[in-house]
Amino acid sequence: MGGADERRALPGWAPHALLGLLGLLLVALPALVDAFLPSFYLPLATEMLIFGLFALGYDIIMGYTGMVSFGHAAFFGLGAYITGLTMVRLGLPLLPAMLLGALGATGAAAVIGFFSLRLRSVYFALLTFAFSQIFYQLVITLTDLTGGYDGRALSVPMLWGIPDVLALNLRDRATLYYFVLAVVALTFLAMRRAMAAPFGQVLVAIRENELRAATLGYPVARYKQVAFVLSGLIGGLAGSLMVPYQRFISPDLLYWELSGLVIVMVLLGGMGTLWGPVLGAALVVFLRDAFSGLPQPYGKHYLLPVGLIFALLVIFAPHGLAGLLHRRRPPRRASGPLERGELAMPAADPPRG
Amino acid sequence: MEAIAVQALQGLTFGTTLFLVAAGLSIIWGLMNILNFTHGTLYALGAYLGLVVFGLTGGNFWAALLAAFVSVAGVGAALEIVALRRLFGRDPLYYFLLTFGLTFVLTEILRLIWGDDFLGLPVPAALEGSLHVGIIFPLYRLFVIGVSGAVALGVWLLLTRTNFGLLLRAGTQNPEMVSVLGTNIQTIYTLGFALGSGLAGLAGVLVAPLTGLSPQMGVDLLLQAFIVVIIGGLGSFRGAAVASLLVGEIYAFGIRIAPSFSMLLIYAAMILVLLIKPSGLFVEGAGREA
Numbered sequence: 145m146g147g148a149d150e151r152r153a154l155p156g157w158a159p160h161a162l163l164g165l166l167g168l169l170l171v172a173l174p175a176l177v178d179a180f181l182p183s184f185y186l187p188l189a190t191e192m193l194i195f196g197l198f199a200l201g202y203d204i205i206m207g208y209t210g211m212v213s214f215g216h217a218a219f220f221g222l223g224a225y226i227t228g229l230t231m232v233r234l235g236l237p238l239l240p241a242m243l244l245g246a247l248g249a250t251g252a253a254a255v256i257g258f259f260s261l262r263l264r265s266v267y268f269a270l271l272t273f274a275f276s277q278i279f280y281q282l283v284i285t286l287t288d289l290t291g292g293y294d295g296r297a298l299s300v301p302m303l304w305g306i307p308d309v310l311a312l313n314l315r316d317r318a319t320l321y322y323f324v325l326a327v328v329a330l331t332f333l334a335m336r337r338a339m340a341a342p343f344g345q346v347l348v349a350i351r352e353n354e355l356r357a358a359t360l361g362y363p364v365a366r367y368k369q370v371a372f373v374l375s376g377l378i379g380g381l382a383g384s385l386m387v388p389y390q391r392f393i394s395p396d397l398l399y400w401e402l403s404g405l406v407i408v409m410v411l412l413g414g415m416g417t418l419w420g421p422v423l424g425a426a427l428v429v430f431l432r433d434a435f436s437g438l439p440q441p442y443g444k445h446y447l448l449p450v451g452l453i454f455a456l457l458v459i460f461a462p463h464g465l466a467g468l469l470h471r472r473r474p475p476r477r478a479s480g481p482l483e484r485g486e487l488a489m490p491a492a493d494p495p496r497g
Numbered sequence: 498m499e500a501i502a503v504q505a506l507q508g509l510t511f512g513t514t515l516f517l518v519a520a521g522l523s524i525i526w527g528l529m530n531i532l533n534f535t536h537g538t539l540y541a542l543g544a545y546l547g548l549v550v551f552g553l554t555g556g557n558f559w560a561a562l563l564a565a566f567v568s569v570a571g572v573g574a575a576l577e578i579v580a581l582r583r584l585f586g587r588d589p590l591y592y593f594l595l596t597f598g599l600t601f602v603l604t605e606i607l608r609l610i611w612g613d614d615f616l617g618l619p620v621p622a623a624l625e626g627s628l629h630v631g632i633i634f635p636l637y638r639l640f641v642i643g644v645s646g647a648v649a650l651g652v653w654l655l656l657t658r659t660n661f662g663l664l665l666r667a668g669t670q671n672p673e674m675v676s677v678l679g680t681n682i683q684t685i686y687t688l689g690f691a692l693g694s695g696l697a698g699l700a701g702v703l704v705a706p707l708t709g710l711s712p713q714m715g716v717d718l719l720l721q722a723f724i725v726v727i728i729g730g731l732g733s734f735r736g737a738a739v740a741s742l743l744v745g746e747i748y749a750f751g752i753r754i755a756p757s758f759s760m761l762l763i764y765a766a767m768i769l770v771l772l773i774k775p776s777g778l779f780v781e782g783a784g785r786e787a
Contacts, residue, residue: 212590259772266532266589267775270727271768277720278764285758400720404597411594445609451601458595459583 163419170325174318186317187389192429193321193328194385196422199409200332201378206407207415208339209371210351214269214403215256215276219249219376221398222279223383225290228298228393233289237305238314242384249380250373252279257372261365273400280398295394298387314388324385328422331378335418338374347371348416408454499632504749510638510707512745513645517700518718519725519737520652521693527669527732528689530589531581534596536697537719538603541712543569543698544705545611548618558621558702562644565698573694577687607712618705641703648699649738652692656734665689669732721748724767730777739779 169176177185198220205211227245230236236244260271283290290296303312303323314320338344346367349357358364383397396402405428413424428450435446518540525533546568547561554560580599584591624637656662667675668685676682701715708714725744729736744763751759770778 212594214593259768263771263775266593267771269590269593270532270723271771274724274764274767274771278761278768281760281764285761407594408598444613445605447601448605448609451598451605454598455580455595455602458591458598459580 166419167329170329174321183317186321188429188433190317190321190324190389192426193324193422194382194389195406195409195425195429197328197331197385198379198382199406199413199421199425200328200335200418201375201382202406203410203415203418203421204335204339204347204375204378205371206410207417207421208344208347208351209368211261211264211368211372212269212407213260213272213372213375214400214407215272215274216375216379216406217398217400217402218256218272218276218279219253219379220383220386220402220406221283221395222252223249223380224386224393224397225283225383226380227384227387228296229289231298231387232296237302238388239304241387242381245384245387246377246380249383250377253373253376253379254369257369257376261368261372273403276398276400276403280395280400283395283398290395291393293395295392295396298391298393320388324389327381327385331381332418332422335378339418343367343370405450408450411454411457502632503634504753505746506632506634506638506642508746508749509742510641510745511748512742513642513649514700514704515718515721515725515745516649516738516741517645517696517703519722519729519741520649520734521696522722523693523726523729523732523734523737524665524696525690525693526726528665529581529592529686531592531596531690532589532723532731533690533693534593534600534719535576535603536596536694536722537715537717538600538607539569539573539694539715540697540701540718541607541710541715542572542603543701544618544710544714545607545616545701546698547702547705548616548710551618556619556621558624561618562699562702565702566695569698569701570691570695572698574687574691576694577690581690582683582686604712604715611710611712613712616710618702618710620706637706641707644703645700648696652696653734655692661688721763724763727767727777728770730780733777733779736777736779 173189174186177183177189198216201219202213202216205213223242223245225245226248227238227241230241230244231238256272256275260268260275263271284292286292303310303314312319312323314323339347346357346362349360349362350364350367354364357367386397387393406425409424409428410421411424412427413422414420431450432446435444435449518536522533522536525531525536543565547565550564551558551561576599580595581592584595620637624640627633627635628639654662656665664675664680664685665688668682668689672682675685704714704718721744725740726737728744729738729740747759747763751762
């Protein structure tokens with residue numbers, strides 16, 4: 145959606161003001177829910193934030209670097225499973241377990257990225273998909289460890305195991321909400337910083353014209369790998385938050401459906417903006433919840449409107465996708481075929497695969 | 498020995514039906530560069546429509562097969578005309594994403610109409626029972642192998658011996674030239690998409706008596722069909738045939754030895770093929786490597 149350019153059209157302080165306002169709203173949310181809304185809206189908001197974090201991490205590779213992975217649920221699920229299982233098996237408190245979960249997802253992303261990034265387009269998507277299915281298959285196979293299809297219930301975690309020091313009661317909805325909000329907000333601010341920094345700008349350059357970025361001397365492959373691993377790290381972190389949130393881990397958390405859903409979230413909210421995907425995630429979670437309130441034959445079918453909106457977006461808002469996926473956006477200041485990406489691309493679209 | 502023969506026949510049953518699904522996927526990819534995510538749902542749709550026709554005609558299985566093929570082909574053509582055509586000329590990823598979104602929509606429609614519970618399609622009365630020739634093997638499974646084989650042969654003849662097949666293959670290789678020579682390539686695309694979809698629908702009816710019907714029945718099969726076309730090569734009919742039979746047999750024997758690990762093995766095979774020769778074993782060229 146060319147977020148950077150649209151933002152420039154507004155006065156310079158506008159995004160900061162908006163962000164500040166949104167931050168205030170998020171901080172005040174528990175009080176607002178207490179005053180005006182049924183109490184289950186707070187866990188719902190918590191879930192929106194968790195999936196928002198997942199989508200935000202995915203935006204780094206899809207929105208900024210222009211790569212579509214179809215296996216990101218693997219990182220989300222690994223984060224959740226490693227966190228949950230190290231708590232059950234090793235008796236770790238939540239924070240170190242979450243750290244291990246995020247690190248495990250990071251390691252997996254490093255390996256998957258190393259292999260998958262050799263390919264592009266549909267082939268890259270399929271390879272990431274195949275890898276994520278391997279993790280899914282492992283989880284449902286290693287029943288003794290993971291609980292298989294049934295998943296595993298977990299007890300309410302202690303934050304870090306030292307009594308009386310920051311011993312948050314995560315059973316309390318508001319406390320959990322603030323804990324999740326803190327993780328999401330910190331990650332968001334860090335990523336906003338990173339995407340505005342030269343690192344993020346190089347990613348955008350790769351998205352817009354990979355050959356050009358390479359010609360300018362940037363180690364494109366290494367940047368892509370770092371972006372992919374970073375995205376996996378954030379996905380794992382988001383997944384690890386599912387442990388205190390639903391106190392239950394199940395194979396759904398790394399099922400391919402979630403890999404697709406995160407693409408929907410990112411597209412829905414707007415790629416390459418970081419906050420857009422968070423909004424998109426909130427919208428998807430909201431739709432699911434709104435539908436579950438309908439009389440039962442219709443209650444389970446939130447994916448119907450989600451799929452429809454998504455399909456319409458892909459067809460009618462190609463500029464949300466164009467250029468971000470494959471540099472087909474009409475050039476703004478391009479002068480030669482190299483700058484338009486024409487020389488870079490002919491090999492990528494032969495008449496047949 | 499008998500157990501091995503039975504297992505090999507089981508694998509053949511699965512492999513031949515898998516081929517019908519994978520062949521459709523492969524034709525559509527070869528022709529239009531569409532990796533059709535809805536393919537599994539079209540397979541499920543075929544099974545449900547077959548169930549309806551089976552009931553309406555008082556148990557006429559042939560009618561169910563034919564109706565599923567024709568109506569799912571129709572749905573496929575409609576999808577192509579209404580949605581996919583609008584993405585013409587863009588990166589294949591867009592098609593993948595669009596068909597992924599449409600899969601949600603179609604699956605939810607199936608769930609709305611037929612619910613989430615497993616439904617059964619009875620084995621046709623004439624095909625009940627088993628064959629006893631040294632081994633004992635259900636008659637219906639032999640029927641599935643026979644019909645799938647015959648349809649596969651028919652499609653192969655269609656592709657290689659008819660004018661339509663010629664145009665289809667020409668469109669796969671050089672759509673611009675087909676247009677220049679005066680054939681409406683758009684019509685070829687629609688018909689090709691319809692043919693591929695119809696094959697999925699037909700396979701759905703064939704498999705339904707063996708597995709039962711559920712809205713998600715297409716998902717697992719789609720994953721397996723993806724694996725088949727990747728190993729065999731996206732767009733290659735021959736590759737899809739060999740890879741289907743291979744995957745079918747690996748499943749059949751793997752299920753006896755270690756079910757889940759045989760799945761892992763197949764995913765690993767897919768990754769290996771993607772890494773070494775992403776265009777697949779039976780397709781010329783190196784694919785879209787970075």
